[in-house]
Amino acid sequence: xxxxxxxxxxxxxxxxxxxNDKVNLEAVNEEGKSIIMDGSPAIGGENLGxxxxxxxxxxxxxxxxxxxxSILTKQRQNIADYEVIINGExxxxxxxxxxxxxxVHFVLKGxxxxxxxxxxxxxxxxxxxxxxxxxxxxxxxxTSSYKIN
Numbered sequence: 001x002x003x004x005x006x007x008x009x010x011x012x013x014x015x016x017x018x019x020n021d022k023v024n025l026e027a028v029n030e031e032g033k034s035i036i037m038d039g040s041p042a043i044g045g046e047n048l049g050x051x052x053x054x055x056x057x058x059x060x061x062x063x064x065x066x067x068x069x070s071i072l073t074k075q076r077q078n079i080a081d082y083e084v085i086i087n088g089e090x091x092x093x094x095x096x097x098x099x100x101x102x103x104v105h106f107v108l109k110g111x112x113x114x115x116x117x118x119x120x121x122x123x124x125x126x127x128x129x130x131x132x133x134x135x136x137x138x139x140x141x142x143t144s145s146y147k148i149n
Contacts (some may be wrong), residue, residue: 002003006108012029012030013023013029013030014027014029015028016026016028020046020048021035021080022038022039022044022046023038023039023044023045024036024038024045024046024048024049025037025038025045025049026038032089032124033109035049035050035053035054035055036048036049036050037049037050037052037127038050038051038095039051044134046056048113053088053090053099055074056099056136057086057088057099057102057128058133059124059132060086060102060104060132060133060136060142061104062083062132062143063125063130063132063133064084064104064122064125064126064133065084065132067121067129068106068118068121068122068125069082070114071120071121071124072117072118074113074121075114075117075121076117077110077113077114077117078110078111078112078113079108079109079110079113080109080110080111081107081108081109081110081149082106082107082108082109083106083107083108084104084105084106084107085104085105085107086102086103086104087102087103087105088096088101088102088103089101091149098138098140099139100139100140100141101127101140101141101142101143102136102140102141102142102143102146103142103143103144103145104126104142104143104144105144105145105147106118106122106144106145106146107146107147107149108146108147108148108149109148109149110148112142113148117134118146118148122144122146123144126142
């Protein structure tokens with residue numbers, strides 16, 4: 001059975017520093033792991049990293065992936081290959097421009113993957129365990145789909 005480990009981190013800290021004289025930024029966590037963010041040329045960026053809203057979509061995919069992989073592993077499902085494709089649509093012509101629709105598409109490959117277990121793992125993640133999905137849920141319609149190769 002999957003157990004949500006909510007008490008792993010009670011407090012998180014991210015430090016963001018400007019890398020250049022524009023909007024290229026580095027975000028670093030407590031363990032020294034980092035991601036690079038930048039803006040589009042339209043706002044003075046140079047496309048040297050992901051944009052913050054892209055990082056949010058990546059976070060959704062990462063969060064749900066950790067759930068799905070963990071659940072399926074505990075159910076002795078052998079995942080040989082795993083991919084998630086996320087498409088997000090933002091509101092047009094308004095500030096702030098929030099996501100209004102997001103689809104998270106899971107592509108799994110493995111010998112004898114049980115489709116019902118895959119579907120259940122995705123449903124549990126998206127509707128119960130994924131904190132990023134739950135954070136986005138009040139302002140955005142999130143759907144999921146899957147394909148087993």
